[in-house]
Amino acid sequence: MSAVWNFFNVSPADSRFAVCKDCEAHVMRGGSKASSFNTSNLICHIKKNHPEAHEAFLQQSKAKQQRGKDSLQKTTQLSLKQSAEKKMKYNKEHPRAKAISQKIMECIALDNQPFSIAQDAGFSKLVEFLEPRFAMPSRKNFSDVCLPELYSVVYEHVEKLISDAVAISFTTDIWSSSVSQVSMLSLTAQWLDPDFKLVKTVLHSQECRGSHTAQAITCAFEKMFETWKISKERVHVIVRDNARNMAKATSEFGVLSLPCMAHTLQLAVNGGALSQRNIADALAVGRRVIGHFKHSPLACSRFEDIQKELNMPVKKLQQDVSTRWNSTYYMMQRLVEQKRALSAYAADYELPATLNATQWGILEKMTNLLEPFEQLTKDISSAEATAADVIPAVMSLTRLLARVDESDKGVLTAKRTLLEAVCNRFNGVQSEPLYAIATLVDARYKDRYFDSDKKGEALNMLLSVVDEMAGGGNDQQEETAGARSDDPSQEDGDPRQEERNPRQEDGNPRPPKKARNESLQDMYQEILAENDIITQATTGETASQVHTYLGEVLILKKECPLSYWKSNQARFPALARVARKYLTAPCTSVDSERLFSAVSHVIDEKRNRIHCDNAEMLIFIQKNLPLKQ
Template identity: 50%
Template sequence: MEFIALDDQPFSEVENLGVRNLINYLSPKYVIPSRRYFSDVSLKEMFDNVSKHTRSILHANPNAAISFTTDIWTSNVSLMSMLSLTAQWVDDDFQLHQVMLQCQEMVGSHTAANLAFTFEKMLQHWGIDRSRVHVVLRDNARNMVKALNDINLASLPCMAHTLQLAVNEGLLSQRSIIDMVKTGRKIVGHFKHSPQAYSQFHDIQEQLGQPRKCLQQDVITRWNSTFYMLESLIEQRRALGAFATEHDLPATLTMHQWGLIENVLTLLAPFEELTKEISSSTATASDVIPAITMLKRLLEKRADTDFGVGTTKATLLEAVQRRFSDVEKEPLYMLATVLDLRYKNRYFSNEVKDQVKQELQTALQRETSSPPEEPAAEASMARGPDPEEASAAKKPCSLLFSVHDEILKEKTEVEQQLASPLSVQVQSYLSEAPIGRSENALTYWRINKDKFPALAPLARAYLSAPCTSVDSDRLFSLAGHVADERRNRLSGDKAEMLLQA
């Protein structure tokens, strides 16, 4: 059963001659059960065991705030649609837990009412009280937004999805770039549809002393796949030039277009780096405001590589500003950022800083009715390292994240001049030196939770939220392997069991 679930095999695999011969060779006396036994009995047992374990760790910290991701997926080989729900939370020891709760079949139309009803059923099934729901990360679809609003669950859009929309706007804003990308697609498509052409291309690569590599085909709905396609074209520019002198190509890139590709890659490199950063399992809502601030500042700077891509760069900046215009005003982002010692309130303007402090004070009063304790003197040894020392130890070698160091240096003097009637505990925390950007904020709070006992529960809640719904996206990538051509009659309940197992 583990072999079937882990390797995405159909239940009929146990009836295939090769598997039966292998089992017979390993253990001649063993009689392998029928496919019906695995689909009706063994799968249910495995699913129940996994669900029991998930439920136990979910309720091990009954007061922990839980953040969720959700998305809808429709199979390409059947009429099945599924709604996902993954959860993550930070326990009392500031360890991050991530689990898949459900991937339930959606029957009927995907209306807001139907989605809202399904969400409520999921929470009831797992015994999760509404008070424990911190936030739900979802896509930008209107039915999803309305469904979560209707049942009064706080939700945020997936940052990766929004970034995708912004980059698409930029790429489609300049005719010369659109034509260049189309030409690149024709070249890559020629090789993808002609094994003979690829064979000749590999021979040329060997003659030039280059490793045998294929060109990347892009997917129109994924901007970063277009980035990787252009990267592969630049990498194979010499080999493509040699190929074009001996063989026919459906299109060729001009000198101007080759230069345009290089400038487009330079322009989009920070977006690609940021997409990877926010798609990691450790990325949280605290990364949103700093990431957008760094991105906007980088796009506002003039560079030598702006030649030929000026319109695209201006459109990208406008799209980022418009699509992320409300992030500084969203309390979930505000508090997550200020409770992350890598950032604190260094990324807020002076006008917004007072609002951030007020939000922190309000959240602190909600969390506890008792006055915050004085920070312990002996806990000062756990204070974060000097930002310049941390930066020197693990300095990021990227154009985008080098802006982080600029912002910290700029804001230090202003930060010392600010004064407000904050509680001793909050003031003490805000005076802590930032830790390095590559450090883990949860590690800091694990060490300092006793030093800031009133702020620690807030950090557990707000740092539990991811900034994307990537967990659900990864789940549906797996679902595409579970419900494939060999299992196009798989029922929704069995698909969920296989995914959770």
Template identity: 45%
Template structure:
């Protein structure tokens, strides 16, 4: 209060600290708030300006800062040169800037630090910073940052009860290197989903199932992940991967997106007219890809028709339908290796209608929030849609029938697979609504068995809760032939369930009796809000909803790998490549926190 010159003309009211009294006219002025943190001097200054001009002029004079006299001491020559000396490599400033440079270089070739343009940029930003060379970054900074990221990941993993994983194999084009990925997925105690890259390691030699088993065991051992903590491992449908899961005894799941793609492939090849259209489309695309002049002419046609400039891609049917007029106009003036008839264009349109749900479904299950709970409902919805007869089926009924049969065959047993069935039951958007009526009793029994296993250590204790009139004397028991003994015997025979089992049944019945959430709802937000009401179900949800339904995370990881290992960085060792990929994908976890 005394720091402002305005208080030379005011004082605080003795009756109310929210008011200030003018020393000149004794008027009470509000101090600008109801709490001391909100008090200000604006009203008092305004009062002086409008009512007391002489005092206001005095206030302005007092408010002007006292000018600081200029220093008469000039720095010495040695002090001037010292100020321009580069930072020592042991200084905090140099280490901090180098860390940021390393974070930037993880997205670029390591040799960028030796680029003249980069060094000129750094010198302009801070002339005293001398950036290290590529070798220092590779040998010192990269391992240090990698270790920092791994330490952060290790802390995150401590909050995981069960984990699911995705894995895939990728071969680089720029150099002879194969990488085996492992991404981890878990739900923490606050029901937040975590997707983490654990490994992207060199995988040399023959990719046999035995080699895969040894690699997986080694990766899990590195992170101290026990077998009982592994909930599921998502892979593609490759035979070596499937055999590795069986041989190692890992709970494996197939990538749903890959399985759908196999079904689509069967449907397209089943009808000769559709496969012929596909072959013709590839010839047309090949014509434009090998002729820049042809592409230029096509772009001119698109501009003339007022269409956006789009390039044709093989096997992307939506692009073909949109470019129907452009291709027809182009063929009228220029030669094409083949063209589509009116009938074939109609077949293309009908085939697009059939495949549209597959595209929509693939995008849905490829999202970062999709889980194994989505598989059964998605398959049920897809098969029901394929079973309906619509007008657009004309000419493509064979393909549609084969698609339906392929989907049913490839997902024949998902209703009875525990990982899928329990995950679906634990998703408040689905529960048991997507199971056939005849199968529901079996699924319910499976559900209760799984919850009993999870509830052994998670259920609140009931032994300490005493119900009035239920206590029994432990030192006295009724005679064996007494009427009371018969009452007790009948009760024990009829009970058949422990207190924990009774609580589980109660939770299950209440959970299933409530309406399902909308499909746009957030399952994890539901369990965070209801973990107090359904403690056993919530713990099981952390395990079963952490599993994705596709191995897309590993495929996205290899998109990152393709950017790390390219023609400009084709001499990277596999270890350095893994460190760069892991840092690039996991660093946002640290930056966001």
């Protein structure tokens, strides 16, 4: 408050005026509203009419300002010791310094940064600006001290999580670096918690020295599982590639294993379609064309100019990789897409090879033929894909390949060979308990995708496992009554029932006479429409649960089966225990593949001498730190 109010009072009759204490004059406060009041008129009044009062006002104002300065100085002024401490750097054991070092270590692990970032001028200036008292540790301190400390923190958290898991599924693979003479063996784990939430973690990406024999891999498995105190009884399955050494190693280790579905599809496509002479010749010409643009910047510039002239999107041609069949699919797709631009280029400039009309037709038809495989590869490579997806996918894929389409002319032999390859590679999937039971407890599929002669066998497998996990009850299955349920898809007049597809003696669908343009999803729906729901007379509580569950309507394919079991585990407790075990299994080893993609960013050309132990700790932190946060 201004010192002038020592000489005035607010008028009780009208707040717009102030009354002088000396002469009792009413002085306007400067406006009609309180927001516009000021003290200028009051100061002028005492200056003009009361010089002594004005002098006293000036002295009081100076004294008030000085008290404010003294108070501010008293509250902000630091002692000599405090000033000195403020300029001193934190000791490395200071809590604040340790916290900052840990965050920098997390940054290095999560963002694939080298340890040398501690010596980079820009990063050091940024940290100094944010915290002047922090002394940046050395590169060696991060690699030898901070990394093991953070690894221990994350390790303890993962160890606690995995100790509570009942049934655990694993993936494994071997990777060799292209920039360093290093090979690494991976081990990832996943399981379902009591709320049917999928938990994934990376356990190892350790160096695999020497020859990759089955015996060496078995010894590595024994050490890894012993490190995490995981007994073989808790191992549900290990998903691995189709290599003989890996299959033999898991067998000798004494646990169940399944081949990676993506690898199996790779073998089927390469052996059944891409190896055909006319297709291989067309692909060879396509690779030569792509190689021309890949090694000539001038050719690339000319090709881009032609794309712009034709009002086409500017896109580069894609080179395939021999170990990824879908990269060959994308290569063919891009060649077909850029046919006009390539033809225009060949008219003006020289190419090392050109595709003739027959070869263009083959590439286009092969793109259409392999489209379901590409879609299926995407589906099974998702994080949510499980072993339950294998049987429905194989049944739908074989049915689609068995259909004869007018567009198959020119690749009909390749289509037949592809069908044979898929049937041979996936022979017996319906009899594999891990696949069969997982499919039955997936509420999107249940028993609808089994052949009629395999459905009873799969159901017996499920009942046996339910009894075993329920404590060995005496529930038994009676004779099949053969009655249809009230499933709306089975009613008369359903358009999906109008067309049946009888099977040949070899079990494959018989090709229809008319040409079709159908997708993989159409096959899923068609199989559902052809499968009746069978009701059975049962005795015993667990068997009753199974048949009640199987008799209910399927959930949509896009819905999550884990959410279904979270909501229905109270209704079907015996089945929920089976689902919690069997729905943990992935159908591919994609988790290990993705892990090695991350490893390739750690062991790269700039860090090709990093120690494998440090690389494993960095990957372990990168993949598992989000579980702790």
